[in-house]
Amino acid sequence: MARACRVPRPAALLPLRVAAVALVLSFTSLASAESAWKDIWNSGSVAKQLSVEGDLQTRALIGQREQSATAAVRAANGKLRLDYRAGRRKWSLIDDGSKLIRLSPERRMAFAFPRPSLATDSALAQRNYVARAVGEAEVAGRPVKIVEVSRPHGPIAWRVWLDREYGFALKRERYNVDGRLVSGTEYTTIRFGVPVSSDVFEIPKDWKLVDENGGGRRYRVSDLSKQVGFEVATPRYLPQGYVLQGGYVERRGRHGRVAAELRYTDGLRLLSISQRMKGEGDDDRRGGSRHRGGRGEGRGGERGAGERGGRRGRGGGERGGGRERGGGRDGWGFGPPQGEAMTVIDRGSEKALRYFSKERVIVIVGDLPRDELVRVATSLD
Amino acid sequence: MSRELSNLVDLVARARAGDAGAFEALFGSLQAGIYSFIRGQVREAELAADLTQQTFVRAWESLPRLRQEGAFVGWLHRIASNLVRDEVKSGHARLEVAASDVLGDPPGVDLAPGPEEQVASQGLRTAVWEALDGLPAEQRSAVIMHHMEGMSVTEIAQAMNCRPGTVMSRLARAREALRRKLSSYVEDSDAGM
Amino acid sequence: MPECDRIRKQLSYYAVGGVRGGAHARVERHLASCAACRAELTALERTGAIVTSVGPVPAPPGTWEAIRDQILDRPRQAVPRPARRFWRVAIGVAALLIFALAVAFVRPFRAPQPPIAVAVELEADDTDTPATIESHLSAQWSAPLADEAAVGLRLSELGGS
Numbered sequence: 001m002a003r004a005c006r007v008p009r010p011a012a013l014l015p016l017r018v019a020a021v022a023l024v025l026s027f028t029s030l031a032s033a034e035s036a037w038k039d040i041w042n043s044g045s046v047a048k049q050l051s052v053e054g055d056l057q058t059r060a061l062i063g064q065r066e067q068s069a070t071a072a073v074r075a076a077n078g079k080l081r082l083d084y085r086a087g088r089r090k091w092s093l094i095d096d097g098s099k100l101i102r103l104s105p106e107r108r109m110a111f112a113f114p115r116p117s118l119a120t121d122s123a124l125a126q127r128n129y130v131a132r133a134v135g136e137a138e139v140a141g142r143p144v145k146i147v148e149v150s151r152p153h154g155p156i157a158w159r160v161w162l163d164r165e166y167g168f169a170l171k172r173e174r175y176n177v178d179g180r181l182v183s184g185t186e187y188t189t190i191r192f193g194v195p196v197s198s199d200v201f202e203i204p205k206d207w208k209l210v211d212e213n214g215g216g217r218r219y220r221v222s223d224l225s226k227q228v229g230f231e232v233a234t235p236r237y238l239p240q241g242y243v244l245q246g247g248y249v250e251r252r253g254r255h256g257r258v259a260a261e262l263r264y265t266d267g268l269r270l271l272s273i274s275q276r277m278k279g280e281g282d283d284d285r286r287g288g289s290r291h292r293g294g295r296g297e298g299r300g301g302e303r304g305a306g307e308r309g310g311r312r313g314r315g316g317g318e319r320g321g322g323r324e325r326g327g328g329r330d331g332w333g334f335g336p337p338q339g340e341a342m343t344v345i346d347r348g349s350e351k352a353l354r355y356f357s358k359e360r361v362i363v364i365v366g367d368l369p370r371d372e373l374v375r376v377a378t379s380l381d
Numbered sequence: 382m383s384r385e386l387s388n389l390v391d392l393v394a395r396a397r398a399g400d401a402g403a404f405e406a407l408f409g410s411l412q413a414g415i416y417s418f419i420r421g422q423v424r425e426a427e428l429a430a431d432l433t434q435q436t437f438v439r440a441w442e443s444l445p446r447l448r449q450e451g452a453f454v455g456w457l458h459r460i461a462s463n464l465v466r467d468e469v470k471s472g473h474a475r476l477e478v479a480a481s482d483v484l485g486d487p488p489g490v491d492l493a494p495g496p497e498e499q500v501a502s503q504g505l506r507t508a509v510w511e512a513l514d515g516l517p518a519e520q521r522s523a524v525i526m527h528h529m530e531g532m533s534v535t536e537i538a539q540a541m542n543c544r545p546g547t548v549m550s551r552l553a554r555a556r557e558a559l560r561r562k563l564s565s566y567v568e569d570s571d572a573g574m
Numbered sequence: 575m576p577e578c579d580r581i582r583k584q585l586s587y588y589a590v591g592g593v594r595g596g597a598h599a600r601v602e603r604h605l606a607s608c609a610a611c612r613a614e615l616t617a618l619e620r621t622g623a624i625v626t627s628v629g630p631v632p633a634p635p636g637t638w639e640a641i642r643d644q645i646l647d648r649p650r651q652a653v654p655r656p657a658r659r660f661w662r663v664a665i666g667v668a669a670l671l672i673f674a675l676a677v678a679f680v681r682p683f684r685a686p687q688p689p690i691a692v693a694v695e696l697e698a699d700d701t702d703t704p705a706t707i708e709s710h711l712s713a714q715w716s717a718p719l720a721d722e723a724a725v726g727l728r729l730s731e732l733g734g735s
Contacts, residue, residue, distance in 0.1 A: 044718050058723040062731055069727050082726055093726040100712055113712050158719050172721045183724035252705050261709060268719055272710040279646035280401045345696060354703045363706040408638055417630035430634050434641050441645040509628045529630040549592030557586040560621040567620045
């Protein structure tokens with residue numbers, strides 16, 4: 001049977017071609033995305049294994065000012081030491097694997113903080129962000145591969161220059177959620193595999209060590225409530241992609257008031273929500289922190305107090321009754337109470353907001369748009 | 382050791398409304414009495430201090446439930462008594478007290494500092510506490526509340542959850558016993574005035 | 575004297591103010607004429623004064639601080655006010671009904687958002703925010719893709735070195 005063979009005309013083939021090319025491209029980019037992510041995760045683990053000696057320059061945008069410093073770096077066995085220098089200021093930071101220790105040479109004192117180790121949830125990060133290799137370059141005399149990470153359809157969040165041989169990050173740029181470059185670090189010299197003696201990561205014997213912070217133990221919210229002695233409020237609103245990473249006990253201020261800290265993550269960025277019950281000096285505040293340059297009356301701040309008493313008694317606290325009926329909130333009850341302006345402090349790589357609810361003092365820190373921060377804060381009420 | 386009732390009522394009302402400064406003032410004027418009251422009942426200084434602390438914390442937490450400000454002192458003592466009773470029940474404390482235990486306070490407590498007259502009154506203090514030691518617990522508590530804390534019979538009755546007549550008879554019987562035990566001081570014309 | 579014995583038994587009650595009415599008058603009458611009983615009463619009164627003069631033992635130092643730390647960290651129990659509770663509930667129910675009607679028939683409008691100001695400096699009396707920023711940064715140190723050198727720079731700027 002003779003049937004005219006319908007030879008598809010080139011024009012009709014076009015959609016098919018485009019589809020084919022798109023398919024191929026998407027596979028490639030998928031592959032490249034996968035390898036980009038692999039490089040990223042690898043750079044983190046490699047940094048803990050390599051022994052490294054080098055110098056870097058770092059700069060950070062803090063508020064409106066840019067701070068910069070140089071640092072001599074030594075790393076080995078998962079420990080890291082940075083000896084900073086900025087103008088005439090000198091200080092050092094040691095990560096000994098379990099704590100962060102800040103050394104102050106003029107005072108011959110060392111301050112230790114907990115350094116909570118966040119289990120890397122790569123699946124979460126990969127759900128919320130996209131990574132792609134964007135090119136090649138040279139840093140500190142070594143060839144590198146450049147990888148960019150961003151939220152899908154969002155501005156760039158990180159750019160990292162990874163050493164081709166070791167995968168180690170030789171240069172980094174961090175952008176905040178508004179797309180602004182907020183920190184950058186670049187190695188100027190680096191040597192791998194050099195022996196680093198372990199006493200480099202130790203505090204000089206005759207220095208005073210101040211270790212006031214808690215152990216950084218992670219709790220579930222219900223257990224955290226028991227630890228802090230009040231019911232820990234959780235936000236009803238969370239920015240997209242964020243999940244709870246854990247709860248921590250913190251001590252605040254001169255009198256060591258206990259506060260509960262909740263940490264959320266979207267895989268790469270962090271959101272910290274800290275709360276404590278209002279106390280003396282807090283009662284008369286409503287809404288957000290005051291503007292600088294004073295609108296509203298000034299108030300004596302939290303008064304300093306004497307030493308902490310030794311004993312802790314028993315007894316629980318309950319929540320006071322009554323919800324505040326706020327006008328000015330949006331239809332779903334979020335947003336600041338009517339007439340109250342909220343002041344958000346922009347520190348560059350994060351923003352901070354202090355909010356006084358009916359019974360709590362709440363501080364939110366995160367790299368979020370301003371109104372998201374406000375929504376999270378007010379959803380804790 | 383008189384307390385202006387109106388001032389107390391005002392402080393209690395403010396503390397109940399959340400004024401921690403007012404509560405601190407209340408603590409200031411009542412702490413020694415409560416501590417002595419508790420020390421009159423439990424053996425260890427540290428335990429008494431701990432119970433004193435718990436008494437005030439619990440009082441702060443429950444203040445909203447107190448309707449009559451004037452009843453504060455008696456109410457505070459009841460809180461203290463309940464806490465002592467709980468400690469005794471749980472076997473953490475015994476009710477006998479030794480005068481030396483009361484006066485052998487941890488360093489920092491001002492018992493009798495300074496000039497020579499104080500040495501004499503140190504002896505008196507010891508004698509009084511030893512005499513109290515010999516009293517039955519309820520009489521001892523009543524005496525501490527009345528004489529050392531300056532509480533009225535009504536307040537003591539509220540604190541001990543009994544009738545004023547009962548308070549009277551406890552005070553009276555204690556007074557008789559103490560008069561005999563402290564006779565050397567009582568007969569001395571310079572005693573304690 | 576038998577009357578003295580009787581009166582003596584009441585003297586301690588009399589001394590603490592526990593004798594009233596007729597009995598009180600009887601004691602007074604006896605005291606007016608009996609030096610021995612008067613002396614005994616004086617002794618009883620002195621006893622009371624001695625005990626009063628010794629005074630209470632103060633609580634050890636640090637007691638207030640321990641109390642204050644606890645009362646400031648904990649809110650107290652809410653006290654339901656029975657009298658008002660009914661009205662609160664009634665108003666709440668009414669409000670709910672009105673809201674439900676409003677939602678059903680009227681589009682809820684978005685009230686204008688108050689302005690969100692941005693500042694760059696921490697307030698002087700604010701110890702909470704710097705503490706939270708510090709622990710946020712410490713956690714950031716361990717986060718994937720963290721630029722430790724820059725985080726360290728921020729930490730030092732926050733705390734002062």
